[in-house]
Amino acid sequence: MRVHVDYVGPLLGKMFLVLIDAHSKWMEVEPVESATTKTTVEKLRKIFSTHGIPEKLVSGNGSVFISQEFTDFVKSNRIDHIKTAPYHPSSNGLGERAVQVLKKGLSLAKQGTLSYRLTQVFSYRITPHFSTGISPVELLMGCKLRSRLDLLHPNLEQTVHKKQWQQKQFYKGNRxxxxxxxxxxxxxxxxxxxxxxxxxxxxxxxxxxxxxxxxxxxxxxxxxxxxxxxxxxxxxxxxxxxxxxxxxxxxxxxxxxxxxxxxxxxxxxxxx
Missing domain, CATH: 2.30.30.140 (SH3 type barrels.)
Structure with missing residues (x-):
């Protein structure tokens, strides 16, 4: 399991820690007041408590990721920390791509609170990825998440069960x-x-x-x-x-x- 992390900002008065899984392309976004090592470790610990500890972590050479506190954190969790070449952002291409997805999502939601605008990430998670052909949520969780688009395509199984139940209720021999x-x-x-x-x-x-x-x-x-x-x-x-x-x-x-x-x-x- 390999993940890529990067910071983007300031946007809307916040910095954003962006993490993306190399296999499923699942993306996590955590807004922070400032990009400090302590805050970064706290946010990563929160993400890892949900999805598990990765084997490899790829990051840039920002001061946050090369500090002694961050080095101790990855070592204590037996994570292989891979740092990209200095002054070469494309070495962390997956992280840079995640940053672009976040910027585009925030630009589309021009109104509402920050939490509401970050829900644009949900659309990314349920959309089939161009490199895998499958949505990130399906690769990560093995299932599809229900969205408002599902209202346009009613669940066939639920429709069949509903009709069968109605037939049973109105069947004269039911009693x-x-x-x-x-x-x-x-x-x-x-x-x-x-x-x-x-x-x-x-x-x-x-x-x-x-x-x-x-x-x-x-x-x-x-x-x-x-x-x-x-x-x-x-x-x-x-x-x-x-x-x-x-x-x-x-x-x-x-x-x-x-x-x-x-x-x-x-x-x-x-x-x-």
């Missing part, structure tokens, strides 16, 4: 999935043969999360989904609940179950 039938309970099941639309039976076994084997009063065993089953008033009263259909919408008057227990089966259409 049924929360109710479990036990063996032996009296129910009505939908009859798909000629005769009465609903026939009585008893729950025999559970065959799936929402499906049951129902033994009809005429002895036949049919398989039905929970949406095709209605509890009887008798079973509701037996459970101590109110005499109402808790499994789905009430049966329409024209679909009321037959009074007789057995329903003739159409000879031309076997029961499912």
């Amino acid at each position: 049924n999935s929360m109710i479990d039938l036990y063996n032996g309970v009296r129910v009505y099941v939908h009859n798909y043969n000629r005769g009465c639309p609903w026939v009585a039976g008893v729950v025999q076994s559970k065959t799936g999360p929402l499906s049951y084997n129902i033994k009809l009063d005429d002895g036949r065993v049919v398989k039905r989904h929970l949406d095709q089953i209605r509890k009887t008033l008798q079973s509701e009263r037996h459970e101590g609940g109110e005499a109402e259909d808790l499994l789905a919408e009430p049966i329409h008057p024209k679909d009321k179950p037959c009074s007789r227990a057995m329903v003739p089966v159409s000879p031309g259409r076997p029961e499912e």
